[in-house]
Amino acid sequence: MRLHVADEITPIWRMTEEALGELGVPPPFWAFAWAGGQAVARYILDHPQTVAGKRVLDVATGGGIVAIAAAKAGGTVTANDIDLFCEAAVALNAEANGVAVEFLAGDLLNDPPPAADVIVVGDLAYEKPMAARIRAWLAAAHAAGSTVLIGDPHRTYFTTEGLLKLAEYGVPTTRELEDFAIKRTGVWTFAD
Numbered sequence: 001m002r003l004h005v006a007d008e009i010t011p012i013w014r015m016t017e018e019a020l021g022e023l024g025v026p027p028p029f030w031a032f033a034w035a036g037g038q039a040v041a042r043y044i045l046d047h048p049q050t051v052a053g054k055r056v057l058d059v060a061t062g063g064g065i066v067a068i069a070a071a072k073a074g075g076t077v078t079a080n081d082i083d084l085f086c087e088a089a090v091a092l093n094a095e096a097n098g099v100a101v102e103f104l105a106g107d108l109l110n111d112p113p114p115a116a117d118v119i120v121v122g123d124l125a126y127e128k129p130m131a132a133r134i135r136a137w138l139a140a141a142h143a144a145g146s147t148v149l150i151g152d153p154h155r156t157y158f159t160t161e162g163l164l165k166l167a168e169y170g171v172p173t174t175r176e177l178e179d180f181a182i183k184r185t186g187v188w189t190f191a192d
Contacts, residue, residue: 036122
């Protein structure tokens with residue numbers, strides 16, 4: 001898989017602020033392949049039957065690593081994010097991999113989960129309020145019949161209660177963002 005990613009956070013962050021003409025914009029999360037996303041992407045590529053021929057929704061897609069893996073594995077994929085820079089990042093990365101990925105902008109967590117066969121998410125337990133919010137939304141998606149895949153490198157607010165670990169990988173990360181060069185990262189789904 002080919003991805004356009006940043007090597008350092010500060011220069012790309014400054015460029016983002018300059019492009020918008022304002023200071024204090026959120027970090028460019030879309031410019032990196034986060035550990036949780038890398039793990040879910042690896043899992044999907046190792047188990048293409050998980051998404052092949054299915055409607056896949058990648059929530060908080062960032063640069064689109066999971067969405068692209070799902071498309072490469074035969075899924076019909078929609079990538080979602082609140083950061084509009086993600087749309088350009090996903091388009092560039094999808095083109096680099098010869099796949100099609102739709103993009104849906106906005107915060108989907110304010111509404112019931114949309115119809116999807118598979119919903120994927122990585123690295124969203126970085127803050128307590130977000131961890132609780134995404135967990136409740138994913139539980140509702142699971143209850144509505146979606147298969148849910150969650151990638152997480154043992155973030156502080158990630159809870160495994162009610163989840164089944166499908167795989168664990170040693171994921172290379174950048175020391176710009178993480179405390180280790182290799183993060184042990186799990187892929188989880190709801191147990192029932």
